[in-house]
Amino acid sequence: MKLEVSDAPVAGERLEELTPRQIVAELDRYVIGQTQAKRAVAIALRNRWRRQQLRPELAEEILPKNILMIGPTGVGKTEIARRLAKLAHSPFLKIEASKFTEVGYVGRDVESMVRDLVELAVIMVREEKRQAVRAAAEKQAEERLLQLLLPAPPTPTMSSTGEVEKPDFESTREKFRRKLQAGELDDRMVEIEVDETGSPSFEMFTPQGVEEVGINIKDMMPGLFGRRTTQKMKVGNAREILIQQEAEKLIDRQQLSREARNRVEQDGIIFLDEIDKVAGREGGQGPDVSREGVQRDLLPIVEGSTVATKYGPVKTDHVLFIAAGAFHVSKPSDLIPELQGRFPLRVELDALTEEDLVRILTEPRSALTRQYSALLSTENVDLSFTPGAIREIARMAVEVNSRTENIGARRLATLLERILDEVSFEAPDMGGISLEVDDEYVRHALQDIVQDQDLSRYVL
Ligand SMILES: Nc1ncnc2c1ncn2[C@@H]1O[C@H](COP(=O)(O)OP(=O)(O)OP(=O)(O)O)[C@@H](O)[C@H]1O
Ligand SMILES: [Mg+2]
Numbered sequence: 001m002k003l004e005v006s007d008a009p010v011a012g013e014r015l016e017e018l019t020p021r022q023i024v025a026e027l028d029r030y031v032i033g034q035t036q037a038k039r040a041v042a043i044a045l046r047n048r049w050r051r052q053q054l055r056p057e058l059a060e061e062i063l064p065k066n067i068l069m070i071g072p073t074g075v076g077k078t079e080i081a082r083r084l085a086k087l088a089h090s091p092f093l094k095i096e097a098s099k100f101t102e103v104g105y106v107g108r109d110v111e112s113m114v115r116d117l118v119e120l121a122v123i124m125v126r127e128e129k130r131q132a133v134r135a136a137a138e139k140q141a142e143e144r145l146l147q148l149l150l151p152a153p154p155t156p157t158m159s160s161t162g163e164v165e166k167p168d169f170e171s172t173r174e175k176f177r178r179k180l181q182a183g184e185l186d187d188r189m190v191e192i193e194v195d196e197t198g199s200p201s202f203e204m205f206t207p208q209g210v211e212e213v214g215i216n217i218k219d220m221m222p223g224l225f226g227r228r229t230t231q232k233m234k235v236g237n238a239r240e241i242l243i244q245q246e247a248e249k250l251i252d253r254q255q256l257s258r259e260a261r262n263r264v265e266q267d268g269i270i271f272l273d274e275i276d277k278v279a280g281r282e283g284g285q286g287p288d289v290s291r292e293g294v295q296r297d298l299l300p301i302v303e304g305s306t307v308a309t310k311y312g313p314v315k316t317d318h319v320l321f322i323a324a325g326a327f328h329v330s331k332p333s334d335l336i337p338e339l340q341g342r343f344p345l346r347v348e349l350d351a352l353t354e355e356d357l358v359r360i361l362t363e364p365r366s367a368l369t370r371q372y373s374a375l376l377s378t379e380n381v382d383l384s385f386t387p388g389a390i391r392e393i394a395r396m397a398v399e400v401n402s403r404t405e406n407i408g409a410r411r412l413a414t415l416l417e418r419i420l421d422e423v424s425f426e427a428p429d430m431g432g433i434s435l436e437v438d439d440e441y442v443r444h445a446l447q448d449i450v451q452d453q454d455l456s457r458y459v460l
Pocket of ligand 1: 030031032033071072077325364410
């Protein structure tokens with residue numbers, strides 16, 4: 001028996017429902033500066049929502065404006081994507097363009113990103129559907145538990161007197177139900193069928209992507225995957241497993257595939273990181289040839305084509321692509337022209353100033369200084385930084401960046417690691433002290449290295 005599954009989206013704001021201002025505000029909590037890039041991304045997302053409000057004929061015509069983010073290394077390109085992904089209730093895939101190889105070569109072909117995106121959408125939609133059928137699944141799981149704890153008698157038994165003895169089965173059952181609901185039977189043992197987990201997942205590792213190998217092996221060797229075994233366990237543990245199993249039965253797989261495909265087609269976002277790594281044109285040799293091949297393979301997908309997936313064909317016309325790259329060796333103009341044309345919106349990220357670095361060290365919720373304080377608090381060391389120390393670290397980061405290689409905010413990590421080297425090592429033996437790192441401490445920890453250019457090249 002199938003229950004009706006509601007088509008209504010589960011409550012919770014979808015990314016597209018946020019206004020550009022809200023999206024930027026969200027990103028501001030983690031990424032310092034880079035306003036232009038944040039705005040571009042926010043507008044692109046809002047445009048998809050706008051499009052969906054239009055008549056289908058018109059909406060069909062409006063294609064997404066793909067974005068190319070350009071900026072030096074370590075200034076927040078990937079960080080923007082990472083935070084966006086957490087924000088996004090849309091299927092969002094971040095992948096490095098350098099992972100792909102040209103069709104016909106060993107490696108991942110570019111179409112696999114669309115297949116991966118569909119997998120993500122399936123997980124997402126399935127989770128929503130699970131929530132939607134949760135109540136019904138809980139009910140059915142309860143019935144199954146009752147059945148296990150108190151099997152119904154096969155037929156009424158005849159007593160010696162020849163009367164039909166009618167034990168009040170129903171009322172016993174209801175008594176059990178109440179106990180079950182109160183959790184009083186949670187320690188009883190039951191035997192249930194469970195999917196054998198930890199079955200080998202070749203699919204993860206195949207260069208061709210999930211598809212080919214994934215399904216075929218499953219089809220060929222049905223026994224190997226999803227084998228079920230019976231396991232004894234406590235009612236308390238069995239309950240959740242049974243709820244999951246019942247929920248699975250209530251979800252219509254075809255509808256799930258259809259919705260997931262639709263979600264990808266309408267809302268999907270692909271973040272192509274390190275796009276500069278596949279820049280390079282004809283005339284080159286060796287890797288260049290293959291890079292251009294990857295770009296050629298990317299073209300139809302970015303432009304809009306249909307990709308076969310195991311959940312059915314998916315059109316990529318309205319998928320939003322955001323590409324990013326440092327482009328310090330190559331230039332956007334080293335991409336083949338057709339591909340350049342597919343990324344009409346260009347945004348440049350700024351190099352980070354000392355002021356930015358000060359903020360990066362302190363403001364984001366996951367700022368490095370907070371991370372270290374949290375880590376050391378587990379050792380009973382109360383670590384804090386004075387504003388002077390923060391300023392000094394930022395200043396040194398700028399200095400080292402300018403004298404050696406400019407690696408942006410990543411420099412902060414190497415500096416901090418160095419500054420806290422001693423306390424990180426000694427912490428367990430320090431036994432509950434407070435340590436306030438000030439500018440003097442920072443200078444002292446770094447002086448030898450920062451002054452010696454060769455040394456800082458290696459150590460920092
Ligand atoms: N603007 C920023 N705000 C907050 N943190 C930042 C910022 N820029 C960089 N960071 C920090 O530096 C790290 C590296 O940044 P990110 O991965 O975004 O670099 P990138 O711009 O993608 O560089 P690459 O071109 O080398 O990939 C991040 O993990 C983040 O902690
Ligand atoms: Mg990056």
